[in-house]
Amino acid sequence: MKRVYNFSAGPSMLPLPVLEKAQEELINYKNSGMSVMELSHRSGLFTNIIMEAEQLLRDLLSIPNEYKVLFVQGGASQQFATVPMNLLHNSGKADYVNTGSWSKKAIKEAKKFGDIRVVASSEDKNFTYIPALSKDMFDPEADYVHITTNNTIEGTYFSTIPDTGDVPLVADMSSNILSEELDVSKFGLIYAGAQKNIGPAGLTVVIVRENLIGHASDTCPTMLDYKTHSNSGSLYNTPPTYGIYMAKLVFEWLKKLGGLKEMARRNQQKAKIIYDTIEESSLFTSPVQKNSRSLMNIPFISSSAEIDASFIEEAQAAGLETLKGHRSVGGMRASIYNAMPLEGVEALASFMKEFEKKHK
């Protein structure tokens, strides 16, 4: 069996022990005579899966009791609309921080629903840094402030969470949720597509403070009203059952490894290896300002597009897959989420060093 080191930004690597467990349970789940994919979402066995998944996530992130966990569909992109539809209920105003392509999409979508202001942006420097934010920049009347905590394409990351005072903070955490410990109480709402640190694509996780539920407009579709999913324990309709099962296995794996404190240690160690390799190199550079660098997505470039192309091709031949940067920025990008083993990062770092020697 040959598995590669897959540096894809998402869908991305899943932990091997999780895949093995899923394989072991695939055909006959807990003696039911069927797979999880074939189980009714109302069955006792599935009820246990979804309850355990929620409890494990609550334990990992120490989610306070006044927050609901919702398992929904539509990806983070659906949340770009769902958030304003549910939260713009007082002033109809919201403040957004523009830190990259995904923030821009969130802003564009939210503008369909209310008075959206961009309070800070790093677009002036190609989104290579996280703008400085202070409480006085935010409108105290806004219904919420929105940030993208990790910018998957540009490789930047909020190392400190802004203080928005009494205005609820909403965060798209698609590409860094579960990568380190988090104080959930600083947020009104957190959302994330599953396909990076949670499980396979098709599941979206929303963590929302109870007092932000129940304010959707009358015209909000039932399926997009947080109340619908909150009142039904995410079982209003058929949820992505297999995705929830896989997420549960990933959460169990995280817990067994020592939880998010241990994950943070590993992620820092892994990212440092790549950043150090870039710093020591005379061929590769990072476009991102040092204090804004992501631990999950590391973009880098060589001295020319041709060398970038041969790097990507030769890396693939060496079992280091999907290192091409996003089509909007080019170059290379190594996405090293929780499931990327240390060995994968070490293999990439030595490949970079070897490649540099050859191309001097």
Ligand code: PMP
């Ligand atoms: N936000 C961020 C930060 C992302 O990285 C992505 C996907 N790469 C999205 C939103 C869009 O997510 P989805 O494909 O789940 O809609």
